[in-house]
């Protein structure tokens with residue numbers, strides 16, 4: 001990851017994240033909402049916009065949109081649908097049904113693992129368009145021989161989540177999308193697969209002199225299909241805009257396309273203004289006015305969100321780092337970790353194991369009591385860190401009690417007096433090395449620890465060996 005460091009300029013970014021909802025059917029008709037089906041099989045007169053057909057809003061899609069609003073601390077408000085008029089062959093109606101000045105969710109926020117907060121301007125409902133494939137010419141529209149259109153996606157429910165321009169770096173943008181994805185996954189409204197287009201990101205980017213409160217002219221970057229693309233595009237765009245301004249030129253407000261292979265953005269078209277779309281209220285749909293009872297039902301049905309889970313774990317995880325706590329929650333291991341801590345296992349050791357030794361599928365099903373017993377064997381000095389790791393991997397693969405596994409692996413407790421005898425023998429066998437240790441050359445410590453491991457077939461605790469040697473060298 002390369003950080004963008006330019007003390008004279010500041011990056012200002014707002015993100016628009018389109019999230020495809022995982023409802024069974026589309027937003028205004030009963031057609032199946034599914035990715036990868038045979039083209040043009042999930043279609044009907046409504047989603048094809050045939051004359052005389054009438055849309056009916058999908059109640060489940062409204063509920064999912066409300067879940068998103070509640071999870072992002074938005075106010076859920078009465079809303080209406082608008083027609084956004086523009087021509088594109090993958091949109092059979094020549095307008096997209098969206099929400100305009102009265103969206104369902106307004107004014108919320110998202111807290112990131114690093115403690116920063118990004119405001120959410122709005123999160124509104126709209127329908128997705130179909131999909132056009134340009135054939136020939138490497139998929140580029142102007143070189144293609146012909147185009148194919150698939151309307152299966154036309155009318156799939158989307159929620160567009162628009163952030164405030166609070167993001168200041170590519171890393172923060174990436175963290176925002178990761179966190180948003182984790183929230184959407186937790187509340188079960190989307191499969192959040194960026195590679196299948198379930199989550200699509202557009203970025204509004206501008207720069208300004210460090211210390212300025214004014215906003216510069218922004219460019220909107222499209223086609224950010226992965227976190228890596230988002231990060232690279234922002235880095236590129238930041239440098240491009242600074243280069244123009246420092247050369248005395250100005251930034252053009254426009255829509256730009258991210259080219260992943262070339263690693264740069266290119267101008268697509270001048271940015272549309274709202275009046276270009278001739279928005280007007282959709283006359284075929286009634287306003288969406290969820291009752292307070294429905295809203296509170298949705299609110300109380302939300303599971304604990306990642307930020308709450310991080311806070312709960314951090315409160316119990318001793319001096320574990322914020323980053324480690326975030327990793328544990330991201331892997332869904334916080335329930336296991338908190339249960340192990342609750343029965344008395346050392347918090348930092350438990351978190352360390354979760355971060356370094358439990359990055360495997362199914363680790364969350366580990367028995368918390370047995371996990372805690374293993375950590376206790378280690379903190380009581382009955383197992384070395386290396387042995388504990390081996391026992392843990394055995395527990396993950398085959399299950400079982402950690403003490404039994406340790407015994408089966410031959411990891412019997414090596415008491416300190418037995419280890420002291422080994423250390424004394426090593427000193428007797430290696431007088432020259434011991435003299436160097438006494439004279440303060442601590443590089444030979446590794447040699448002695450290695451010899452002790454060899455002599456005990458790895459059963460010695462390196463920390464105890466080091467302590468014994470220090471004691472003898474200083475006396």
Ligand SMILES: [Zn+2]
Pocket residue numbers: 026029030031042043044045046047048155
């Ligand atoms: Zn349909």
